[in-house]
Amino acid sequence: MRLLVSILALLSFSLVLTGCWDRSEIEERAIILGIGIDYLTKEEEESFTESEVTHPEQGFPIDTQRIKLTVQIAVPGRIPLGPSGGSGGTSEEKVWIVEVIGHTVDDAIQNLQQQIAQELYLGHLQLVIISEEVAKSGLADINDFFKRNHEARRTAWMLVHHGRAEEAVHAAPPLEEVPSLYLAETMNNTVEFGKFPKEYMGFFWISSSRSGKEGILPHIKVMSDGNIQINGMAYFIDNRMVGKTTPLQIGTYMSMVAENPGGYTIATELPNDDGVFMYRSQTRKSDIQVEIKDGKPYVHFDVTSKGFIEEENKVEQGIQDDPEYLRSLEEEIAKVAEKSATNLLDQLQEDGSDIFGIGEFVRGKHSKFWDEHIRTKENWQEMFPDIEIEVNYNIEIERTGIRLS
Template identity: 30%
Template sequence: MNKPLRAIRLVALLCAAALVSAGCWDRREIEERTSVVAVAIDKSAEHPGMILLTVQIPIPIRIAGSGLGSGGGGGGGKSVKTMSATGWTVVDAFQNLQKRLNQELFYGHTRIIAIGEDVAKSGVSQILDPFRRDPQIRRLLWPIVVQGEGRQLLEATPTLEQIPTVFIMTLIENGARKGSIPDVNLGDFYIDLSTGSREPYLNYVQVNKDDIKWSGVALFLDDRMIGKLDERDTWRVMRVREKKDGGNIVFPFKGNSDHLATINTELVSSGKSITFRDGKPVVRIMVRLESNLLEKTFDADLMNPETISQLERDAVRYLEENTANLVRKLQREYKTDTLGIGSYIKAHHPAEWKRMDWKKQFPETDIRINYEVRLRNTGMELR
C-alpha cells in the first residue's frame, strides 16, 4: 500500500473514531436530574423586595404504579415535594434553590407557573422573562394567577390525583376541550403582550386547603393584573373573542325569577362588523348559538311552538343584558380590550388602525353585541 493511500485511510479512521467517541458531549442522564412539574412565584414576606420561588418535584418511588417501591410503588408519604427559595430575581432564586439539591433541576416537564396575585398586580414581564429565554421551558405550559399566594396551589393535595399538578392540568384540559375554560398557554400570553391590539388574560384559581377551584380569569392591562372576571363573564368573553361555547346559561322564564331554565350552548357562528363614524369605530358583533334544554323549574307546554320561542327570546334577553354589563365593565372600570376587538380592526382596517390610539379610544367606542339562540332539543317530558 502506497503512503498517500495509507495516510488517507488513517485520517478517515481517526475522523470516524472522533465522531463515535464524541457522542452528545453535553448530555445529562435523566436519572441525574430532578424534574420540576410546577413553579410558583410570590413576593417574599420575610425579605421585602425579594422573590419567593417554590417548585413542585415528583418523587418517583412514592408514585403508585412506578414499579420503584415495594408492590409497585407507594413508599409512604407524599408523592411530591415542594421546596422554596428567595432571590432578588427569578434566576437568582433558582440558583439559591439549586444549592440545596444534589441533582440538577430540569424544567422540560414543567406544566404550571402559579403566579401570586400580588406579583401579577405588580407586573409579570420581568418574572416571566427567564422562562421566555430558557430553551428547556415549553411555550405550551400554563401560567395561572392564584388568589393569595401562588405556592398555595403547589402545596394543595387534591385527593383525586397523586401529583397535584396533574389535577390542575386535567382541570384545564377538560374545561378547554368543552369550551368552558380558556386554554391560555405561555406562548399565547407572550403574543397578546406583544401585539398591542388586545389585552391578555390568564386563568384565575382559588385554593382552600386541598380544594382547587377555577374562578374565571385575571384581566391585564399591558403586563399588570387590574381585576378579574367571574365564570359567567368569562364565558361571555370566550364566545366573542375565542368563539367557544362557554358554560351553561341559567335564565328566568318570562322574567319570573322563580321560574328558571337551564340550557347548554353550542356556538354556530360569531361575526364582527366595524364601521367608522367621524373617524371613530362602531362595533357590531353577532353571536349565534344552538342549545338544548337541560332543566326547568316550572310547568310549561314544550310541545307549543310559542313556548319554545319564548324560551329563545328569554335566553337572548338574558345574554344581551349581561353582555352589555360586561362591555360597560371592561370600558369604564378596567379600560382594557379583553374582547380582542382591536385585533380585528388592525387586521381588517389597517389604515384606520395606524391613525388610532386604541387604548384611549376603546373606553369610548360604540360596542353592541347581539345574540341569536335556537333551542333544538327539549329532552323527554312526562305525560
C-alpha cells in the same frame, strides 16, 4: 501513508460518540413540574439572609422586590408508573416542594440549583402559578425568563391565584399522585369542556404582545379539599393584571369571540312563569363588525349560540311540545346573555382592557383609520374605554334533552 490513513480512519470513529456530550440520565435530573411565584411576606422579609449566588457581596445590581419561588420537583424514581400499589404515601411525599428566594426568577432558580444535587430541568414544566399581587405589579420580567429558556414549553399553563401562590402549589387533591400534573390535566380538560379558552402561556404572550389586544389568564382558587376551582378570568393591560371576571363571564367572553365548544349553562326565567330554565350553549358563531363613525370605531357583536335545555325547575306550564314556547324562551335567554355581555364590556371598558382584540380588527380592517389616529398600543388603550360597543345575541334552542315537555 497507509498507516496515516488508517489512524485517521480510526480517529474519525470517535466522531460517532459526540452524542454523548449531551447525555443525561433521568436520575440526574430534577424535573420541575410547577412553580409558584410570590412576593415575600413581612416575616419572610425580616428573617431573610442574602445568598450571593448570582451576584457579588455588594448586593444585587438593581433594587427589585424579592420573589419567592415555590417549586414542585418530581423526584426521579419515586413517581410510580402505572397504578400504584398499596404502599401509598400522600402526594406530598411523591413530589418534593422546595421554597427559594431570589431577586429575579433566574436568581431564585440559581439559588435553588445551588442546594440541589440534580440538574434542574424545565422541559416538563406544566404550571406557573402567580399570586395576584405579583400579577398586578406586572409580569414582564417573569415572562422574560420563560421566553428565553429553551426548555420551558409554551404549552404550560400560567395561572393567577387569588392568595399566595405557594398555597396553590402545596394544594394536594387526595387521590392524586402528582398535584401539578393533576392541575395541568384539569386545565387541559377545561379547554375541552369549554370552560376556558385555550390560553396557555404561549397564547397569553401572543395576546398581550398584539397592538390591539390584551391577555387573559385563568384565575384560580384553592378549595378546602385541595381541589382547584377556576374562579374567573384575570385580564391584563400589557403585562399588568387589572381585574378579574366571574366564572360565567368566561362563558360570555368565549361566546363573544366564538371559542367553541361552549361549556357554560345559563339560568333564565320567563316573565309569566316562576320557574327557571337552564340553557347550555354548545356551538357559537360570532360576527364582529367594526365601523368607523364620526372618527370613532363603532363595534357590533352578533353572536349566534346553539344549545339545548338542560333542566327546568318549578316551571308551571313547561315546553309542552310547543315550538312557540321555545322561541319566547330563546328571546329571554338572549336578554340574559346580552345583559351579561354588557356588564362584562362595561367592566372591561372601565378597566381599559381590550381582551376581545377589537383593536386588532380596527388595525387589520380599518388600517387607514388606525394609521391616522391610533398607531400605537398606548393610544388604543386610551381610546378603548370610549368606543361604543353593542352586543346582540341570537339563541337557538335545538334540543330539549331526551324529555320533550
